[in-house]
Amino acid sequence: MDLYDVDYPARRRRGLLIVLSSPSGAGKTTISRMLMEADPQITMSISATTRPRRPGEADHVDYHFVDDAQFDRMIADGEFVEWAPVFGYRYGTPKAPVKAALRDGRDILFDIDWQGARQLEPDFGEHLVTIFLLPPSMEELERRLRARGTDSEQVIGERMRRAADEIDHWAEYEYVLVNRGTDECLAQVRAIVAAERSKKVRQTHLHPFVRELIGPQH
Ligand code: 5GP
Numbered sequence: 001m002d003l004y005d006v007d008y009p010a011r012r013r014r015g016l017l018i019v020l021s022s023p024s025g026a027g028k029t030t031i032s033r034m035l036m037e038a039d040p041q042i043t044m045s046i047s048a049t050t051r052p053r054r055p056g057e058a059d060h061v062d063y064h065f066v067d068d069a070q071f072d073r074m075i076a077d078g079e080f081v082e083w084a085p086v087f088g089y090r091y092g093t094p095k096a097p098v099k100a101a102l103r104d105g106r107d108i109l110f111d112i113d114w115q116g117a118r119q120l121e122p123d124f125g126e127h128l129v130t131i132f133l134l135p136p137s138m139e140e141l142e143r144r145l146r147a148r149g150t151d152s153e154q155v156i157g158e159r160m161r162r163a164a165d166e167i168d169h170w171a172e173y174e175y176v177l178v179n180r181g182t183d184e185c186l187a188q189v190r191a192i193v194a195a196e197r198s199k200k201v202r203q204t205h206l207h208p209f210v211r212e213l214i215g216p217q218h
Contacts, residue, residue: 014202016107017098017124018042018193019117019173022133023163025145027179031133032111034186039193042107045097048074051089054150064094082112082119087162091116107193114169129196131189132173136180138163 022028036044048064050071059065066074071090074080083092093112101108110116117130135141141163145156170176175192179185196202 013105013197013205014127015102015105016193016196016202017102017110017120017128018107018196019110019112019120019128019130020133020189021111021113021117021130021166021169021173022179023135023141023166024159025141025148025163026133026135027144027182027185028111028133030182031179031186031189032109034182035109035189035193038186038190039107042109042193043097043101045093045108045110045112047091047093047112048080049089049091051087051091056150081123082116084113084115084119086113086115087158093120107197113166114172117172126201129175129192130173131175131177131192132170133185134167134170134176134178135163136178 020028020032032044036042046060046062046064048066048071050066050068051063053059053063053065057063068090071083071092074092074094075083079095080092081095081098083090085091091112093110093116098108110120117128120128135144138160142156142160145151145159151159177185177188200206
């Protein structure tokens with residue numbers, strides 16, 4: 001895919017694609033929100049989904065809520081960088097905002113599952129940073145799912161089963177964190193982002209800068 005072949009201004013660094021995956025209830029949404037607040041260079045990717053809206057969720061903020069026909073059309077029109085079925089509904093990452101963010105040198109955060117991470121890998125390779133959040137225990141995960149109070153018993157049971165399936169894919173990620181506390185976990189995610197931004201491959205703008213520093217004769 002040519003998504004990464006945008007024309008970068010010479011002095012701008014290349015944007016990162018940060019995938020944050022975890023089973024639901026492991027704190028991913030909280031960490032994502034805090035990361036966005038703490039770091040204005042990061043833009044959240046808003047997925048499209050066929051899942052019904054939960055109380056408290058806003059259309060075009062949490063997700064683009066679409067029906068099956070719209071989702072089919074988006075697939076047919078090549079509007080997704082990736083999409084996958086999750087819990088009986090479909091979820092997909094729209095391509096246009098990813099392209100725009102990369103062109104502007106912004107980083108993008110994806111709250112997507114292992115199926116999505118796997119699909120982004122061949123397109124973005126070294127520019128993709130994958131982070132998996134583990135819960136401290138399955139008991140804690142269940143407690144957090146219940147505390148949300150948004151899902152029925154049946155859905156919670158199903159999510160606990162799916163959580164184990166999701167966790168099973170932890171080893172496909174580059175970074176794996178155990179979320180024992182939001183502040184500590186956020187600090188770890190921010191440290192990963194800072195280190196990844198400092199990688200040479202990302203800092204294309206340093207070439208002219210270093211030339212100026214030491215002069216053209218070197
Ligand atoms: P929820 O319905 O709880 O918001 O999300 C269920 C799961 O779908 C979460 O694990 C979330 O990371 C994943 N998900 C959300 N958006 C996308 C997407 O665009 N693509 C993929 N592959 N997974 C997604």
